[in-house]
Amino acid sequence: MNQNLTTDRQTFVTHLECSITGERYEADQLHGLSRAGRPLLVRYDLDAVRSSVSRDTIEARPTDLWRWRELLPVRHTSNIVSLGEIETPLVPLTKSGGPNVLVKDEGRLPTGSFKARGLVMAVAMAKELGVTKIAMPTNGNAGAALAAYATRCGIETIVFCPDDTPEINVREIAMQGARVWRVNGLIDDCGAIVGKGAAEGRWFDFSTLKEPYRIEGKKTMGLELAAQFGWKLPDAIFYPTGGGTGLIGMWKAFDELEKLGWIGSQRPKMFAVQASGCAPIVRAFEAGEEHAERWEDASTVAAGIRVPKAVGDFLILRAVRESGGQALAVGDPAILKAVDAAAKQDGLLLCPEGGATLAAYHQALNTGLVDEEDKVVLFNCATGLKYPMPEAPQALDRTRPIDFDAL
Numbered sequence: 001m002n003q004n005l006t007t008d009r010q011t012f013v014t015h016l017e018c019s020i021t022g023e024r025y026e027a028d029q030l031h032g033l034s035r036a037g038r039p040l041l042v043r044y045d046l047d048a049v050r051s052s053v054s055r056d057t058i059e060a061r062p063t064d065l066w067r068w069r070e071l072l073p074v075r076h077t078s079n080i081v082s083l084g085e086i087e088t089p090l091v092p093l094t095k096s097g098g099p100n101v102l103v104k105d106e107g108r109l110p111t112g113s114f115k116a117r118g119l120v121m122a123v124a125m126a127k128e129l130g131v132t133k134i135a136m137p138t139n140g141n142a143g144a145a146l147a148a149y150a151t152r153c154g155i156e157t158i159v160f161c162p163d164d165t166p167e168i169n170v171r172e173i174a175m176q177g178a179r180v181w182r183v184n185g186l187i188d189d190c191g192a193i194v195g196k197g198a199a200e201g202r203w204f205d206f207s208t209l210k211e212p213y214r215i216e217g218k219k220t221m222g223l224e225l226a227a228q229f230g231w232k233l234p235d236a237i238f239y240p241t242g243g244g245t246g247l248i249g250m251w252k253a254f255d256e257l258e259k260l261g262w263i264g265s266q267r268p269k270m271f272a273v274q275a276s277g278c279a280p281i282v283r284a285f286e287a288g289e290e291h292a293e294r295w296e297d298a299s300t301v302a303a304g305i306r307v308p309k310a311v312g313d314f315l316i317l318r319a320v321r322e323s324g325g326q327a328l329a330v331g332d333p334a335i336l337k338a339v340d341a342a343a344k345q346d347g348l349l350l351c352p353e354g355g356a357t358l359a360a361y362h363q364a365l366n367t368g369l370v371d372e373e374d375k376v377v378l379f380n381c382a383t384g385l386k387y388p389m390p391e392a393p394q395a396l397d398r399t400r401p402i403d404f405d406a407l
């Protein structure tokens with residue numbers, strides 16, 4: 001058994017808080033959105049964390065997600081159903097990126113995407129709070145991670161996805177024990193079905209940011225980066241933004257780390273990367289709005305960021321603005337070109353959303369938002385192996401003479 005999970009322990013969670021009104025909600029109870037219809041944020045007794053654990057203690061532990069347990073919400077480690085949530089590596093992308101470009105390769109996580117971080121946490125909390133049936137809208141990877149973890153601990157799961165969700169995602173969801181339905185609409189149309197069933201008491205709603213604990217799981221990306229950079233942070237982070245859980249989570253992580261005295265006040269510029277065919281956050285950023293309107297007729301090859309409307313829009317926009325970063329849109333051709341360049345030049349297979357961050361990095365470089373000396377982290381959120389690749393049709397007839405010069 002993983003050493004980081006061997007001791008049952010108390011969490012340092014004090015309460016939850018509405019992200020827009022600050023209204024307080026009790027811990028250890030099942031919560032969805034706040035009464036104001038906005039995400040709830042988990043709050044900790046950070047003074048108690050500081051006196052119970054140090055940076056050095058954390059660094060002495062095995063390097064997986066659970067080394068951060070004092071900053072996570074699970075009360076009893078026996079409720080955690082782990083599939084091996086490793087710390088993901090920072091891979092240099094020297095040729096297609098540049099001398100100071102690192103990819104945080106989240107494709108190495110269970111179920112092949114960083115959705116595992118959020119869902120391992122949310123499912124553990126659902127188990128802890130007695131949930132027996134969960135429903136979720138997904139663009140693919142979240143449903144797969146939910147199916148894996150929920151099945152593993154005996155929670156019934158129903159997943160709704162747009163009917164053009166990548167085939168492999170639909171199949172892995174079904175294979176891992178969930179009931180999956182293709183819906184003739186986008187992810188927010190699927191979300192409406194989940195919401196209706198939840199209102200009727202049929203299941204618990206696991207939509208992005210509609211339960212409080214996925215953010216806490218995604219927060220570990222920020223915690224890991226701090227440790228990997230020697231308790232400093234990179235100069236810029238490029239994050240492919242759909243619901244924005246990861247960006248919001250990392251921003252929260254940095255705040256908690258500073259309050260613990262483990263990092264200083266320096267922050268990376270946060271770049272929220274979207275596809276030109278679905279860029280509600282970029283449009284709101286440029287218009288100086290605090291909330292983003294729904295993006296109509298959303299379309300992009302990067303399914304994971306095809307999110308027309310995000311319930312945490314204002315949290316994404318606030319983090320990006322406070323950081324001095326920007327919201328950037330890149331077109332599908334640039335995304336595909338970036339995926340190709342990383343594979344052909346650096347031998348790293350990115351998912352399309354990861355490709356979007358590389359394309360956005362070059363855009364930011366060209367427009368002077370970052371320069372080549374800046375230490376930059378790009379997020380590759382899922383393994384490139386899940387996505388279609390160009391054909392490689394050459395075949396050799398071994399019974400005929402072989403033209404070795406032509407190979």
Ligand SMILES: *Cc1c(COP(=O)(O)O)cnc(C)c1O
Binds near residue numbers: 115
């Ligand atoms: C979910 C997902 C995203 C978007 O992540 P959010 O934190 O919801 O914004 C990006 N890329 C991939 C591959 C995803 O599965």
